[in-house]
Amino acid sequence: MLRAQICSNRDLSFLMEAHDALSGAIAKRAGFKGLWASGLAIASSLGYRDANEASWSQLVDVVERIVDSTELPVLVDGDGGFGNFNNARLLARKLRQRGAAGVALEDSCFPKMNSFIGDRHPLADIDEFSGRLRAVKDTVAEDLVLVARIEALIAGHGMDEALVRASAYAAAGADAILIHSRKSTADEILSFASSWQNHRPVVIVPTKYYRTPVSSYRDAGISTVIWANHSMRAATAAMRHVCGRIIAEEGVASIEPAIATLEEIFELLRYDELARAEERYLDPG
Template identity: 70%
Template sequence: MAHAGEAGLSDTAVSAAAKPSLRGIIQANSLSFVMEAHDALSATIAERAGFKGLWASGLSIASSLGYRDANEASWTQLVEVVERMADAASIPILVDGDSGFGNFNNARLAAKKLFQHGAAGICLEDKGFPKMNSFVGDRHPLAEVSEFCGRLRAVKDTLASEDFVLVARVEALIAGYGQEEALMRAHAYADAGADAILIHSRKADASEILSFAKDWSNRLPLVIVPTKYYRTPVDEYRAAKISTVIWANHNMRAAVLAMRQVCERILREETIAGIENEVATLDDVFDLLNYRELAEAEGRYLPSVAVAAE
């Protein structure tokens, strides 16, 4: 398991009892919000901002590693990133596990290793391997329902004795199928042991998401990712009894824009004087990474240095 506070990345070690539970977040009666993170720094920032849970985004992690969101990054690389996130933040992490990196065996192995390295849950989408990001192109072949149910059951059986949340992501609407196909798949995944259903859409409005929620009748908690239909007021999600909203890629996208603007401006102006007051201070960075704890530890564990007499 990852260790909160290792390498000074967390302010204090937080007991397991004091941590928010991913299951509690998803099963809460009120609407919950989970924020994207893709490394230790973004995880720390999201926690400091007040979010109670993190989404280890496949798109964002792949992008930060220089890969495309098309299973170009391996599951072992994903585990390494999630471990650093878990070291940095004390709030639970739901991991975007893509389609499970292969068949049932790959899915259960990845889930087990993610749990061992600090993840509180995994989300698997019902596509084949390799998958493509849901907003890229129109080719999104879906897995056979029975085969995908096998992936879900394998994960549940592997971690049956652990409090590990399994979210099944339905991509039927992304692939161009209708509500009937999406609902059929969601019910099958619930029967296979999923703890929650994530229904995904690429439309600019939430109409098909809200329609699905109405027909789903809250059988299991419903999770959504409103990247495209971001103008919809969140009160509509509350009225639809949606469980959890994932803000899925905004830390990564904010970083891309900010870094591009800073690089272009420094190159153009040939000085950092103009941007110094528009970026985080070094003291802010030192605070996020808890340099104070290191200084206190040095006082406890390093021998005192005698001051030479003049």
């Protein structure tokens, strides 16, 4: 259960990125107990940029497939809610209907831009974004874990602003605070955790400060680490390599030993269950 992982678990928990049903199934097979439906990864898999080019309806369709294929709790990257409070609560209601376990909303302006692109990252007004959070909480209550993502450090507004926003968002009903940074070290993340003192659980995304040992997060009392885009990036690198080899060699003989067999795909997606079901339902005699 996502709430137990983020809000009640005394040990550090991990969420793995999934951008479709297959990547979700692979993460589950690897042993992950929860998933992050990444806005960047889903947009990329659909051929869009992470700038609200993919619609909220496309997002919830993908989330439904991830939930169905894995039966794992899924925390959804809801960007800023795709608009004002009304768009945010509509998104939350639809995610609940599709089986999501939680939604993370960031205090960015619509349309958002990926946090690691450029330097223009205007922040939403604190009161306005708090209204978005209250609207979501009033709509889904305890059915979805509500994570408030703070972009103040990304936008260069400093630690004091991040802490002010965290307090406001907690008061608005956020179950956890996601503090984001694009520094190559975890210094400002750990500083935030030290100052915040776990008034709400802290969630982090160490995409840029990946060299920091996980023990530092445990020592800081951080609740959850999200590996936010690694399956999508791994798949991109692998497909690029294989496609390049095939076009250069005009064949696949040297590729076959290095890629998944069809039998592995069939096993991962439980073709054996379909065969057993056919025996039961198509020829019950």
